[in-house]
Amino acid sequence: MKTSDILIIGGGIAGMSTAYFLAKRGKSITVLEREDQPGYHSTGRSAALYSETYGPKIIRKMSTASRDFFLTPPDGFTENPILTPRGVILTAAPGNEGAIDEVLTDGRANGANVVALTADDIKKLIPILNTDLISCGALETDAMDIDVHALHWGFIRHFKKLGGELVVNADVSAIAKTATGWQVTAGNETYEAAIIVNAAGAWADEIAQKAGAKPLGITPKRRTAVMVDLPSDVNALGWHMVSDIGEGLYFKEDAGRLLVSPSDTTPTVPHDVQPEELDIAITIDRLMTATTLKINRPGEAWAGLRSFFADGDPVSAFDPEMGGFYWLAGQGGYGIQTAPAMGEYAASVICGDGVPARMAKIGITEDALAATRPGLGKPA
Ligand SMILES: Cc1cc2nc3c(=O)[nH]c(=O)nc-3n(C[C@H](O)[C@H](O)[C@H](O)COP(=O)(O)OP(=O)(O)OC[C@H]3O[C@@H](n4cnc5c(N)ncnc54)[C@H](O)[C@@H]3O)c2cc1C
Structure with a gap:
């Protein structure tokens, strides 16, 4: 005992x-x-x-309330910084502009650094995006990657x-x-x-x-992530993460490749969840619709549980x-x-x-x- x-x-x-x-x-x-x-x-x-x-x-x-710990953890807590700059661009499809307004108002009220973007601004930052499907967006400059x-x-x-x-x-x-x-x-x-x-x-x-x-x-919900190789003429290093505010797709650069998710939220039971073929296909389809990329073969994929009340x-x-x-x-x-x-x-x-x-x-x-x-x- x-x-x-x-x-x-x-x-x-x-x-x-x-x-x-x-x-x-x-x-x-x-x-x-x-x-x-x-x-x-x-x-x-x-x-x-x-x-x-x-x-x-x-x-x-x-x-x-977690920010200070991330930025100045106790002495010796980690060898390298826990956070590294990334920035996240939230994009809105036509008709969903109100959601961006909310993020701007609410984010600023909470002290977050958020700026409004036009579709042209977004195209300059992430040239592969099909911005005819985007009405406007917002950039949260202080969003970070967590180690x-x-x-x-x-x-x-x-x-x-x-x-x-x-x-x-x-x-x-x-x-x-x-x-x-x-x-x-x-x-x-x-x-x-x-x-x-x-x-x-x-x-x-x-x-x-x-x-x-x-x-x-508690309800576990499956979420899928897929790695995708980029063509040699696309250099994504330093790109901000891109996330559709309607939660249909997000992607971010990861060691020169893209980590892509269809933002799926499929209710399931607690288990060692694995990615479904259909979710991987949906991920690639949404990525190809949202961007100019042509993906023949997705890379490795995984799924995890996000659990909600x-x-x-x-x-x-x-x-x-x-x-x-x-x-x-x-x-x-x-x-x-x-x-x-x-x-x-x-x-x-x-x-x-x-x-x-x-x-x-x-x-x-x-x-x-x-x-x-x-x-x-x-x-x-
Ligand atoms: C694809 C994906 C993307 C995500 N992206 C982000 C993100 O960008 N930012 C963010 O903040 N969060 C993100 N999350 C959410 C985040 O990963 C979770 O909120 C967080 O990991 C939950 O931590 P936890 O400790 O509660 O759960 P877990 O890490 O699942 O830990 C629970 C532990 O309990 C153990 N356990 C269960 N039953 C028993 C038992 N009977 N006996 C002993 N041990 C048991 C399990 O083995 C497990 O290790 C993401 C999640 C997914 C799936």
């Missing part, structure tokens, strides 16, 4: 960022991860973008330095309530703690059910009926860019200190992340 103050189930970016901030507060923490690689699922399959204009309101606030591996392993390394234990190949199979907290079985081991944190991503409802808590309706917002809160059971799930397509603030927030709430003052100042409330929000419990 191993005993810790807090057990975290799931060693993805959500579990590890929270583990790091809890360990910094002097708590003894064990993280149980089913796979032999903690970034095997969603965390290792993202598009690695940091954008302060992307996602619902609470996500945008959490992204903004996800460095961030994730920065949290893991520093968590371990602070005495934390990450156990891999630890598939949590049973969770029982005890007089003082919880007893969790993973493989042949039993673990005990006063508090458990459910950071199991797409499997969050399964973990809740094992603990006897009511599922909150019904209202699109994450939950970071104790279960209202199960004392000591903390939900940390539903980060959707934004779990990397929000990880530093979400981890700090969760650690503060778990330790009974509520919303960190600097987050309260920008309007982050416990209600926004509560497990009691209306609509939770139904599938997204």
